[in-house]
Amino acid sequence: MKLFGSSGTRGVAGEQLTPEFVLRVAKAAGTVWDTDRAVVARDTRTTGEMFTNAAASGLASVGIDVDRLGVTPTPAVVRYCDAESVPAVLITASHNPPEYNGVKLVGADGVELPVHRLERIEEHILAEEFDVAPWDRVGRTRRVESANRDYVEEMLATVDRETIAAADLTVALDPGHGAGALTSPEFYRELGCRVVTVNGQPDGHFPGREPEPVESNLADLGRLVRAADADVGIAHDGDADRAIFFDENGQYVEGDTSLAALAAAQLDDGDTTVAAVNVSQRLVDVCDEVGATLELTPIGSTNIITRIRELWAEGATIPVAGEGNGGIFFPNYRLVRDGAFIGAKFLELVAERPTSDVVAPYTDYHNVRVNLSYETEAELDAMLEAAAAYADAADADPNTKDGYRLDYGDAWVLVRPSGTEPKVRIYAEAHDAARAEELAEDARAALEAARS
Template structure:
């Protein structure tokens, strides 16, 4: 696909992503869907209203009525699509920096569009072939105010509310000024938790921290946990489809660790789980321990969703899946990454033991991540060529499902281009921190020399 990456299409607002482009995406999606009604929603970014206006205009121009949800977490939008049986044009750049925005397309089944459907939308965008309506058949718009509240109510009815309430937990919550600020504080309070917050005011400038919930952006959350004697810290990204945790000591819990802990709690012998090619050995160990099967896909929620649906068609049971970035699926609930729901499932574990003990069995690995930026396609091609040469000459058989992954038994390293930003990402993991750093540095040096 030329326009849609591993999780929609994104770019710097006003540069790679313009209102004119969003208008074309909406017109193409409305043409391909051939639906009477489509949802438009957004996260808190300053350019969100501009782009939702463009999307609503594009949809109306092809004769589609528009339900405008306003600012809403991605999982709340997905739920609305599923319940109302309508697709959505969702304006969000998720974890990307504030100057970015993006477009994600969700089907009427409440699931991100699979690659074949995205390719059809792309064809119409590139060819500029749209089913433009006559003047008296253009779509109408209505405002929907209930989507966020209905989303919270459904989660409250789904998780073990009594177990969480009986644990008398204090939650330090950082929605990161994103869409989760409108839903997660109320949700955790209504679960019976004492909730203290920071960065809980919706603000598309993201003044408190960058939207991506990674360690370097979350120092204030760790301090809040310690200052308030909280049992856990929970952080979201811009559209609240991720959850990252801190333990009761204010120590950061890696996303790979929380994924392994939740997988261990929900996987049984004979089950299958799905993860991306940058999967941690932690999850591999869990699957080996319980007798579950691990399926790997290219990185990105679209790829994981596609594989889960294929496994369902084959009769497999997939109770949990996801990536080590805090984006975890509980497919029996809904086929979406849901930061608030992930947090609640983690709280269920805390009813039995502290967060540090939940994480302890999965902390023996060290991870290194390096991002190399590029400005031209020539730079990207040079770096990917160097990655291929590095993989070919390495003392390991490369996995080329998504980039180049080299497994050494005691450690692994992966290099691949980002699907959402002009970056080449390098991941490395080992039980010994210096071993992981050395692997990442070796790949980085080869790519930088080529660039």
């Protein structure tokens, strides 16, 4: 696909992503969808209102009535789509920096569109083929105020509310100025937790921290955990479909570690789980221990969702899936990454024992991640050619499902282009920190030499 990547389409607002483009996406989606009603929603970014206006106009121009939800977490939009049997144009750039925005398309079944449906919409965008309605059949818009509250109510009815409330937990929460600021604080309070927040006001400038919930952006949350004597810290990204944790000592918990802990609590012999090609050995170990099957996909929620649906058709049982960036699926609940729900499932574990004990079995690995930016397609091509040569020369058989992953038994390294930013990413993992750093540095040096 030329326009849609691993999680929709994104770009710097006013440059790669313009209102004109969003208008075309909405017109194309409305042309392809068999519906007379659709949803438009957004996260907190400053350009969100501009782009939702464009999306609503595009849908209305092809004769579709529009439900406008306003600022709404991605999982709340997905729940609304499923409940109302309507598709959505969602304006969000998730974890990307504040100057970015993006478009994500959700089907009337409450699931992000699979690749083959995105390709059909993309064909209409590129050909500019739209079923424009006559003047007396254009769509109308209405404001819907209940989506966030209905989302919270559904989660409250789904998780183990009694166990969490009985534990009398204190939760330190960092919504990161994103859409989760409108839902997660009240959700955890209604679960019976004492909640203290940092970066808790919705603000598309993201003044307190960048939207991506990585360790370098979350120092304030670690301090809050210690100051409030909290049992756990929880951080979201801009659209609240991810959750990253801190333990009761204010120590950052790797996303791969929390994924392994949650998977260990969910998986049984004969189950299947799905993860991206940058999967940690932690999850591999869990699957080996319980007798579960691990399926790998290219990175990105769209790819994981597509594989889950394929496996469901084959009769597989998939209680948990996801990536080590905090984006975890509980498919039996809903086929979406849901930061607040992920946090609640983690609280079910913390209710029984301290966070540090929950994650202790999965901490004996070290991870390194390097991002190499590029400005031109020539630079990207040069780095990818260098990655291919690096993989060919390595003493390991490369997995080329998404980039180049080299497994060495004691460690692994992955080189792949980002699907959402002009970057090539390098991931490395090993039991020994020096070994992980060495693998990442060797790959980085090879790519930088090619780029320069």
